[in-house]
Amino acid sequence: MNSQTLACNAEQLLANERERYQQLHPNSMALAASAQQHFLYGVPMHWMNDWGTPAPLFVSHAQGAHFTCADNIDYTDFCLGDTGAMFGHCPAAVAQAIANQANKGYTAMLPSTLAPDVGNALTAFFGLPYWQLATTATDANRFVLRWARAVTQRRKLLVFDGCYHGTVDDTMVDVVDEKTENRASLLGQVHSLGLYTVAVPFNDLDAVEQALVSGEFAALLTEPALTNCGMVLPNDGFIESLRALCTKYGTLLILDETHTISTAHGGWAKANKVTPDFLVVGKPIAGGLPAAAYGFSAKMAARMQSAKDAAPAGHSGIGTTLSGNMMTLAAIHATLTQVATESAYQHMRNLASTLEVALMKTIQAHDLPWQISRMGARLELQFCEKAPNNAAQARAAQNETLESAIHLYLLNRGVLLTPFHNMMLVCPSTTQADVTKLANTFNDCLSKLKATY
Template sequence: MTLRHGLDWQKVQMLVARERAAFIEKMPRSKALSEQAAQHLLFGVPLHWMNDWSTPFSLYVDAAKGAQFRDVDGHHYVDFCLGDTGAMFGHAPEPVGRAIAAQAQKGFTTMLPSEDAPWVAKELARRFGLPYWQFAMTATDANRFVIRWARAATGRKQVLIFNGCYHGTVDDVFVDLVDGQPVQRDSLLGQVYDLTQYTRVVEFNDLAALENALKEGDVACLLAEPAMTNIGMVLPEPGYWEDAQALCKRYGTLLVMDETHTISTGPGGYAQAHGLQPDMFVVGKPVGGGVPCAVYGFSAEIAEKAQNAKRNAAPGHSGIGTTLTANMLTMAAMRANLAEVMTDEAYTYMFGLARHLADGLSRVIKAAGLPWCVTQVGARTEFQFTATPPRNGTEADKILDPALEQAIHLFLLNRGLLITPFHNMLLVCPDTTTEDVDRLVQTFADFVAATLP
């Protein structure tokens, strides 16, 4: 018998074979669509990472509403992935749907502002504590743009990130620490220049390493999630961010918080919940209720420096922004989502449900004697294959087990429960019910029971 993270690996492999066969048998329409897609879509999917799911071929969605969706073969699912945060407040929220439908009759995009723009900007300032804002179509774009603004505002070239971070497909952040040395990530396709020339990388929760990277006084910004979420969740140690923020101020480095995922912490994100004061701030896909959009904010001081940099630059394209940025359809969606969906009451409900989920998963793990742990950030919960939560990207990377993750994911999926295809992250939304959570916990327990030695 081979043990893997406390489970009988032979049992896991036998279970996966059965689950793959069961999926194939009950998904004829998805299988047919996958075969059609292979004729004209690269890798047979609209985006190549859609092959990262645990399924033998793509699962095709017919409709999604609230906390549930239906596939093209007529099966219903409770969705704990929620578009990897894009639908964090549920699929197709009614207020957002109404706003989009109304705006669709009045136009989509004009390259001019609508009356929703000042309302949304004022609301963003109220929620997140930064007075000035700009818009983008994705968090990737927003992160790319804030790096440019930070360099322009400071006159510095270097960018600092944490090992194992994820900020979308921004080339500058694809640098890892390997045996303590910065190395351009091997998986980055088509990159021809050395990213380590202008990107530094340190471990999360390591204040000494952070200060060492900042002390030369040439780092424009530290771009960071307040809690790492894409390599498996890594939480900041007590007091870390207060000290890290102070170091950034001491060395003149701008602190940029990317809260596209940690917006799960509260209506104003992690920074507001924990009293932090970033110089710049990014929120992506959740802010529009699932409509492609992102926003990024500036402190008053950095806004003035950014505006001066633009005014003093040569005329022409700044390299920041796209023609669809702040289009009328997106702005209407953001206004409706911020006003009626992304409310304090919604967060209070989600926090309680996520706590119920975390407690349930922890009970199953403890009862089975597994060396696993459960981590929670607001409405976001994750179970990890380690008894002690990781404190940095290197530790988080070492405990990832894609084969075991996919075994669990497929087992859940075949029983009408979807979680993210990457590690073991789960989200709840205002439409998720206690019964949905209890069903997931019980199904998770069934997987554990079927694979224990």
């Protein structure tokens, strides 16, 4: 089947599925109309309106790998709050820890008695000896960039084209005609971000070295794989080489493992024995409550303390009032010690591998030039024959209509994928039956897409 026919069929399928969505979800449609009265775009966060559904899907309750919408339909959730619920919705140990803390205080601008145990748990899980907390991974990245500039006394930041590290302004850049410029969609930014941020292609060591040799870069910030422009896996040895180049040129290596925590117990860096100067984690570390953390070595801790001690007293620009609050500490502790266990990861990786095989079989049976990338429990369907090697190739593989049609077809049959690209996550309570449901529904969807209307 040629791509033009496929595109035509995708448009038709999308139109049919939009109609079906409205029939199936009268309560969500009504809630959307009601929420319009006081919420911009009718949602608590404007991008919740960007899922491609005729109106947002309203959730009534969520548990494990499933949730129920306002129309009482059960969904198998492969989006899992795009990683916030990567260990499943409401893991029992986290629910218990929250309940225990509920009558003991939420926030006091002071550490709770659990703080030393949380430090131990972070170190046992991720390997680095020193930690600071933040409320979101966005904040953790912002804070680490501040520390990196303070300790190195350098200004510039190196990132990869296609990166996303939360809404950290320094990283909201694109490469246009080989120059780093503000991302066109960015609202309200008056500074030229390209003055201090340079973006180069992922998997391009020469481009990295050409930048770092100037000695101007405080930090290189990257995920071990790009996971927000589709998925781009690192070439063998790429991150290890970044480690070596950063050391050579006195640039700090920051690994943002907010998503690649899906790789294995302790994340990608621990599994691959790469020690970054800073490690950033967020999203699922408190079982879905807002929490993030960044880790660093003893040597880095000493450099940070020197930088802080040398500065005049007052605001450091690092920190927010609710970070490290008592409720969050309880939830992080329960998640890392009781939920995100080796055996939970084993289950997630095994099922994700089963899902990868099933989806690939379906793709091949339908003779489509598509492929699946996987990092532990995280999978990405991509509309290209060969895995992309950088963001430009990943972007070239995107097809909004096709993506929307597949997402909505699955959603209308009780299967949720991550919006904005084709990501699927497997959690500890995902079952073989859940995986089979996704694989079968995907197969039906491809049959529909290939059928002529």
